[in-house]
Amino acid sequence: MNSFRMRLTLILVAMIGIAVLAAGLVMGKVYRDNHQEDLQDSMVREMNIILQDVPWKQGNPDELYGYYTNEAKRIEALTGTRVTFIRADGVVLGDSDHDPKTMENHSTRAEVVKAKTGSVGRATRFSDTLHENMLYVAIAVNKDDPNSGIIRTALSLKKADESVKRMWTGLLIGLLVLFIVAGLVSYRIARNLTRPLEQITRVSKRIKNLDYRARVDFQSNDEIGELGSSINAMADSLQVQMTRIHQNERQLATVLDNMINGVVMIDAAGKIVLLNKMAEDLLGISAREQVGHHFASVKQQYELAQMIQETLERREHLREEMTFYFPEERLLDLNLVPIFEDDDDFGGVLLVLQDVTAIRRLERMRSEFVANVSHELKTPVTAVKGFAETLLGGAVDDPETARSFLQIIFDESDRLNRLIGDILELSKIESRRVPLLFSPVELSSFIGKTVELMSAEAVRKQIRVSTVVEEGLYVEADEDRLRQIIVNLLANGIAYTAEGGSVSVVVEPVHDPNLTLDDEGQENYEHIRIHISDTGMGIPKKDLPRIFERFYRVDKARSRSSGGTGLGLSIVKHLVELHKGTITVDSTLGVGTTFTIDLPVLQ
Structure with missing residues (x-):
């Protein structure tokens, strides 16, 4: 842009210089022409005076040479102007500066030829005798006579040329000064013109480099101002569009990534x-x-x-x-x-x-669940129907047989009722339609009351149930659902433990070494761990991953004889998860099984 500014400055200076130079040439020519016109008029007036003062004589040329030569010298002495008298045929009769006899014929001289027509003859040329530029002016003695003599005056142009030279010197000096001033003015004008263009160029380059915040910050009402306004409007539009595009790209990328x-x-x-x-x-x-x-x-x-x-x-x-x-x-x-x-x-x-792995697995589990439910419901229904048909067929007349069959019908109906109840319970738990009412639970008394509920069954099988719970342990939980968890696990332990065995419940806090002591100097704890162990038959290792599945039984014959529905552990797992806890199992065949529950102290 600086080179453009310099070119523009040079163009302006050149235009001004050419204009001034042309004006100077015209002025010089006009000055020279006017100067010569003034000299011509003055010389014509002098010649008219000479004609009045000097009579024109005719006669012997030898006598005329002396007469006209003396008159020419006399007039030159008075006026300082060279005077020449010329006969009609061009012969010089007298001259103030030269011997007329040695001068050539002047009939072909331009000023003489012009004077013979009755007009004022004028010529400017280099004089061979005086060796300088001269202005010659001639008039006829009698304008009406074509054969009239000619009087001519000549004046050196040396002074006029010197005057013109002085004029040109002054003109050149003025032109130089004008060039300097014009250069400064032109540079300032070019800078004022190119500065906004430079800014527009910089802004355009920034926009090209994707910097859409660039703006032209000058304001004017000319075409450059309109161009700057257009650039700003374009940048505003591009910034809005690119912001919208980037926002859409970010939204699209966010949608795709999530x-x-x-x-x-x-x-x-x-x-x-x-x-x-x-x-x-x-x-x-x-x-x-x-x-x-x-x-x-x-x-x-x-x-x-x-x-x-x-x-x-x-x-x-x-x-x-x-x-x-x-x-x-x-x-x-x-x-x-x-x-x-x-x-x-x-x-x-x-x-x-x-x-769709999980979806297909859930569909398979649903199909298996429907099949299992159908199978589990069909068994007691078939038993009830079969024994009822037997009674209707006449067995009701035998009191002992009728009583045995009715007891079987009662037991199967009770089992069917428990199965339906567990299915409904599990359905509500899985669909999160079971609201939990959390409250502080003191675990020592809670475990004692829960174990007491199972004492009758334990006594019947001669199974010893022991508890180890520290005093003052609390946990925030739904008391009814927590009791349902413990009861289910205790019922399983008693059911799968042989007579004379034992079942234990151990509750302990899980201390965090990073926590501080409470107000009484006791260590704070974030979790409660409950171990429910038995000395039963144990669970094979291959069955451990599936024991919390619905209707999964390790020993199907033993489960049916104990009246289990196959849903207890599944219900326990879901209730533990609703308490934001975890349940794990560890078992050894022939030794026993331990269920471990971790519950957060605060919900």
Whole structure:
């Protein structure tokens, strides 16, 4: 921009210089012409006076030479002007500065030729005799006579030339000063013109470099001001649009990164152009490494690559469920949708992946649950129906047989009632429709009362139930649901422990070494741990992961004989989780089983 400013300054200076120089040339010429016109008029007046003073004589040339020469010298002495008398045929009769006899014929001289026409003759030329520029002016003695003699005066232009030179010297000095002043003014004008252009250029470059906050900060009402206003308006529009675009990009990126489904976009050439975080997790690949590469280069199942290729070729929607074994075993629902642009040009394929492993597992569990419920309900219903039919067939007449059958019907009905009750209870717990009423529970008295509820069954089987609970231990819990947890676990321990065995309940605080002492100097604790152990038959290691499943029984015959429904441990697990706690099991065949419950002190 500085070079542009210098060029503009030079252009302005050159224009001013040319204009001033042209004006000087015109002024010099006008000055010279006017000066010569003034000299001519003065010389014409002098010659008219000479004609009045000097009579024009005719006669012998030798006599005329002396006469006219003396008159010419006399007049030159008075006026300082060279005077020449010329006969009609061009012969010089007298001259104030030269011997007329030695002078050549003047009939062809321009001023003489002009004077013969009756006008004033004028010529400017270099004099061979005086060796300087001279102004010659001639008039006819008798303007009406073509053969009239000619009187001519001559004046040196040396003074006039010196005057013109002085004028040119002054003009050049003035022109130089004017150039300097014009240069300064032109530079200032150029700077005032180029400064806003420089700013507009800087702002334009910043906008080009994506800095949409750049603005032109000058204001004027000329065309440059309008250009600056247009640049600012364009920057405002671009900033708004880019802010909106960035906001949409951030929103889209946030949506894609937080989607529960994997999304992979592949262009028409088969290159991966987009890969969200869930797709990375499901396929075990990195977006940074795979975006821009062909889908066939991704190390994944061959069937997936075939589906993508088929969609690219057929440009039709494809859907299929496929089991993937990397990075872990999953069942994925694959949706491949062809993408078309606004002008119906094929843009590629959108692959949507959904992990349906848990859904299919839940569906399988639901089917198994329905089957188990049907089976569990069918057994007591079949028994009740069979014994009722037997009674109706005549067995009712035998009092002993009728009493035995009616007892079986009663027991099966009671079992059916408990089964239905447990199913409803589990359904409410799983659907979170069981409100918990939390309150402080003093564990020493609570465990004592709960064990007392099971004492009759323990005494019947001669099983010793022991408790170890520190005094003053509290936990915030729903007392009824906590009692239901302990009762279920105690009932299981008593049911699966042989006569003469033992069941124990141990409650202890879990201390945190980072916590300070309370006001009484006791260590604070955040969790309560409850151990319920028995000396029963134990649980095989292969069955431990499934014992909290609904209707799962380790020993089906023993469970049915004990009246179990197969839902107790599942209910216990859900109730513990509602208390934000955990339950674990440790068991050894032939030695016994221990259930461990960790509950937070505060909910």
